Amino acid sequence: MSPKPTQKQLAHQLGVSVATISRVLNDKPGVSEEIRQQVLSLMAQAGYAPNGAARSLATSRSGLIAFVVHQSSHDTREDPFYPFIVAGAESFLAGQGYHILFTSLDDETMQKPQSFAAVAERRVDGLILAGPDISPAFILYHLSQGVPLVMIDNCLQNSEVNCVLNDDFGGEYQAARHLIEKGRRQIVFLSGPQEWVSSRERGRGYAQAVSDARLPSRIVYADETTIASGESAMREALERWPDLDGVCAANDAMAIGAMRVLAARGARIPHDVAVFGFDDIGWATLTTPPLSTVHVYKRQLGVLAAQRLLDVIADPDLPPVKVVSGTRLILRQSSGD
Amino acid sequence: MSPKPTQKQLAHQLGVSVATISRVLNDKPGVSEEIRQQVLSLMAQAGYAPNGAARSLATSRSGLIAFVVHQSSHDTREDPFYPFIVAGAESFLAGQGYHILFTSLDDETMQKPQSFAAVAERRVDGLILAGPDISPAFILYHLSQGVPLVMIDNCLQNSEVNCVLNDDFGGEYQAARHLIEKGRRQIVFLSGPQEWVSSRERGRGYAQAVSDARLPSRIVYADETTIASGESAMREALERWPDLDGVCAANDAMAIGAMRVLAARGARIPHDVAVFGFDDIGWATLTTPPLSTVHVYKRQLGVLAAQRLLDVIADPDLPPVKVVSGTRLILRQSSGD
DNA sequence: AAAATAATTGTAATCGTTTGCGTTAATTTT
DNA sequence: AAAATTAACGCAAACGATTACAATTATTTT
16 A cells, blocks of 8 residues: 555556646646546545645745734733634635644744744745734735735734724724714723724724714723723723713723723613623623624634735735725623613 | 845855755754854855755655644634644744644545545644544544544544543542532533543543532533533423532533523522533633633643654654643632632 | 648656765874 | 775755646648
């Protein structure tokens, strides 16, 4: 039982040349139907599969896409949702014959982009960079090297890059708008880091909504988006505006923190204060009361990014595109009825 | 600026042969210190990095490990925790110059293991198979092919395989034991699928604990371990044993479901019924009351599996080993004080 | 039926490394 | 100082594909 036949062996058995084998393998023209069938059936019978390395070497394409996240995504972040993004990207890419190389990087290696082996050693055909904490230096380096890449939930300020984003502005606008329509008048926004596009956009959405309704804008800034940061932001908000009656948090984790503080202070949710989150992570259904939030299509983000990336790989001169994925308001109980 | 120098170019610049370059690259003997230094500095200056594909072809080792999960892990499962396992494996492997190829497979491709491209095309040096729903056919096939592999949270019944498991027996024993010590006498176990090792072991742990204490064994079987299945299992339990005062669930999701049902029936937790989960997923802190559970070291599972896998790759004749990772009781409020 | 054209197939170079083996130069031994 | 040993290095053949290009054969055209 020969473990792994090569093209040479198949060719020999059929009395044809390796070129012919290669041609039928790759569905290339120039081989008669008769021989094609013979080769095909021999391949199946012998259990032939092309050697990936040899193929990569010859074509200089590896069939691998690196999915890059920052270490913090699974360390410090509660209920990370990149797994769903990966799942989306993976299932799409698998259909196209691509595989995913999963990498999480720390700040150190982000500062030395040359040392990123996956790219340096030409193991991958392109990059999906997920999350807001991929350093600009890292991104710019790879752009300058002409490495095809797409960012998710992040974008460069001054350069043109392919990226797929949520409709953060629209989502937060709707969330705030909803609270306003329900009669809330003192709505505060618990913002995430200003360096993140998503934070800024969500902030803009909130600001627009309150301004459209001629309500005051009340924002507290946090430097991360965790439960803990939500708690301290909420405390600060209560101090500055004791009569607030609505909260929009930059994400669900912060909203959960906010709800904890409110509950501890004896405020009834949603009766006294309505709360809105963003992202719709799994946890959101478990809080008391269940958290109203803005759903983002995590799986789809992955699919969209992968799709775009393959397009760019196929034609590197494609101009950069910004894809915006819609959101959907999820009304549970924390926002009132 | 020549984008990517090859060994040939370096060799030419220094007036040496490619063999020499290769030797210093791989720290092999047979090159004078003087030349070694010259090569090293030229490499650094020219930004040389070996071509992964060429290397794989020559050595027939790819430096890639496939991390395989079942599709259901991110579709149907609430709060999947394989991301943490991946993180552990990834960080360990990165240190050893390996990368992770992430794959999720559906039942169909599991039934046709030959079609698993990552292995068939020799793109990976080994497999980490995570979770209980990797089909035996899939595993046996790769074992028969001599593909180095390690399983996580799963094991084959009759064959010897490398696997890393949690101390499910011990963990559940302690959990049940804890409830018993707190005076509970009617403890029911909400079991997961009997096909899963972890379910069976947890069941054994529970059974041992109640039997040691001469208490009756009361088990309800569910065919999945979700919130919903926890709810229906709990309903069934209440029907059969209306006077129960303690619940051990096969995992946190089921525990959450159980708590919902209990709360809906007006039972006070933990006063009337104490509840214990298993796994310590992030959600466990958010329930009301916060869920007591058995912590498993998710990250460590990944590290251990990766470690073992590299050992096996280095020496394929290594006999299979079963690694058991300890657990830790986490007492929150659902189990009483 | 000969000439022109098109379709099929083979030859051989190439992709960038690694590595066994032979050669040369340097070192040690007697 | 000649012989024997050792170290340093280059040559060239793998590894297993892909792909110009040439060569052959089959099909049309006139």
